[in-house]
Amino acid sequence: MGKEIKHNNDNLKRNNLNFFFAPNSIAIIGASDSPRFGFWNTKYLLNSKFKTYPVHLYKDEIFGHKAYKNIKDIPDNIDLAIILVGNESVVQAVKDCVDKHVKGVIIETAGFAETGIKRYIKYQEELEEIAKSSNVRIIGPNCVGVTNFYNEFTSSDVDFSKTVKGNIAIIAQSGVLGNVFIDWASVGQKIGFSKIVTLGNKIDVDEIDMIEYFENDPDTKVITIYLEGVKRGDAFIEVLKKITKPIIILKNGRSELGSRAIKSHTGSLAGNDRIFDAIFKQYPSIFRVDNFYEMFNIAQVFATQPLPRGNNVAIITGSGSIGILACDELEKQGLILAKLGEDTIQSMRAVAPDWVSLKNPVDLGPSQMITLNPTLKAIFNDNNVDSVLFLFTVPRLPLELLGVSIMPSLRLIKNLSSKFKKPCIICVFGSRWVFDFILKPALRFQIPVMDRVKEAIMALKMMYEYNQYLLSL
């Protein structure tokens, strides 16, 4: 019967994956109260608002909760089972989940096809068979499952007191990488995520399911994907055709070396990278990047900024040299240095010392404290300007000693950006102290802050292309 239902309701089944991100009840099979794999998420869930049951072969109690020998012993319906037991025990645990009629299973345990060892490959094949012949949906194995930054549900170890929520979804393959993404982007750079899923060896739920799910997820505006390979090629292309949200994709294995390394990582076939590249270029809402810094910095611009109507960029800088480097990058990427209108130059001239260069890039130099706000007003108001790049170059010493606040300028940027519907990105040059000096208040106004001009300009270019695509629909 399972088989029948699956075939008839394939789309419904595939798209309705909410139980992974907001389960009503959870079982942790292999729950652990000693510091080993699974300790932190067991502890977190058993102390959370989520109704969670530990399952353990020998223990009667875990973190003060009654432990069950088998998931089938739990006197409640279970939406989601998280499996942490050793690889030898996973197949039986999943069978028990099927008997229990759980909706979703996350297998975090590693040690399957990725090892290249025959016996472990066979375990994975058995799991695939169970997924096919039942209604249960499975994420993994060899992953850390899901995190939802809105309800703070996680099958991984996330410290929500340090993360930021936002509108970027992540689809990643490996667990470590998922955690690195959260740590670098959300904790470090204050880039806000909606949900993250790590897919591991993808015996059932794959990037295609997740792209469809996030396309319909109201908390997600931008989808980021770290991809090592695709098993269902045709379906992947079909889903890319349908998607309207921007997708930023980091596809590993561009090289021969990389392709070979993928095989021993998650057992996926990388496929011919040129084919992927051609596919990505064909769909105007898909943007390929080369590393995860690009991926998240660009996603943050998509998630927070209005789309630029054209590709004319105004650059405001406190250092002529850095302005010039930005010009080099702008030209390299094919964007245009906006020609500022006469009115704009007049308005800026009224407040600027005569040594300030008022051509674009506008180099305010040390006059910045006085001239920045009037300059911002004039530039956002200029019809020749479609987007604004603000290069912040004031070192720590004057900032710290003068005790200035960047808050009024950030508020002004936010207001001007909303009023004129023009994106703005701040690039900071300096130590981490200076970066944080801008980053923390900028978060409040949802202005993206990054340290590499190249990535800022990539973002403006992609946003412009995406806007052209939306206009063509």
Next chain:
Amino acid sequence: MGKEIKHNNDNLKRNNLNFFFAPNSIAIIGASDSPRFGFWNTKYLLNSKFKTYPVHLYKDEIFGHKAYKNIKDIPDNIDLAIILVGNESVVQAVKDCVDKHVKGVIIETAGFAETGIKRYIKYQEELEEIAKSSNVRIIGPNCVGVTNFYNEFTSSDVDFSKTVKGNIAIIAQSGVLGNVFIDWASVGQKIGFSKIVTLGNKIDVDEIDMIEYFENDPDTKVITIYLEGVKRGDAFIEVLKKITKPIIILKNGRSELGSRAIKSHTGSLAGNDRIFDAIFKQYPSIFRVDNFYEMFNIAQVFATQPLPRGNNVAIITGSGSIGILACDELEKQGLILAKLGEDTIQSMRAVAPDWVSLKNPVDLGPSQMITLNPTLKAIFNDNNVDSVLFLFTVPRLPLELLGVSIMPSLRLIKNLSSKFKKPCIICVFGSRWVFDFILKPALRFQIPVMDRVKEAIMALKMMYEYNQYLLSL
């Protein structure tokens, strides 16, 4: 007579610029005790061990030191004059310095040829004339002069309690950029500098003088240059021919846009970028980079690591995905993924769980805490390995909660790296907390830490090429 001496002793004069970095006595013309341009360096020098005399038209005392109306009134020989007065008063101030027989003048004041304003261009021409017809050497105008990280002399504003000293010299054009370099690299990334000079409009001392000076400076192992243009083209090529220290060069104005912006920045002509590129490629100790992150991260590897004998790289990672991304980059840049010897694999297998992939890249996954040190030993000891890239991917949560120390592994890396004369670079993936967790102890062992694999691989490639060049001498 000055003229005669200059012509006869041109080389001697040009190379003996020590008085800029270690002056026996200093005059600050336009010394300021109110918070404006020049306040911080005046305050610093007048409170330092350096014998410093303030010069001010109206004030009798500055920070408790007797102020003189004119440098000529100072009853002492002056090695170095730092000029901070308004642009209208600079020519007279420099004439006074010549009369006083100072050895060097740093003109920090801006507002000369870079403004494009005729009157100010004329001032600059007058200054050039003085430099030509006298023995005084002039740095600037439109710069912040010099900093020496060893004796802690600076004509700029540097907080030496936060910087790190090392063996990288910087030649930069603009003052803001010089400060940003110090703030980002030395304060933020613990990259150690020997000396920094900002040249501004270069009416006299230029990059050619400084390259020669740093080639002979015992504290400098690597020279980094940020360049907007060159006035003495032939002499520049002559000096590049002679230099044996590695030079990492960031040349602005690759683009048409950039070239035009340079003109309004320091009034230099950028020249045809392709000619520069051809020149840089011709000299094997010159390495061109695209941004200052590359420049300093790569310089740090040159300054601290042994040169690799070949281009076979071993990669140790805690995340398979990040290992694969590194393989992609390695292949892109033309380095080789080292084929590990059987002995190496045997030694690693003895300690690694069977799911650990022991091919290069070696993916230790969560086993890292146990397997890292034996793996490092086996890999450094492998004759097929010329350099080691260690990708650190452990997120904050386990590091913080387990309270592990990375110190023993870093000490081991240092010892192995010295013993086998193989460079090692650590790339950190994660939040700033994780970065600092490694960066601070790594500083003690002089192991370079960075966040971009691309830059680490660029460094290994350039180091290999540089070693080939040295062997060919």
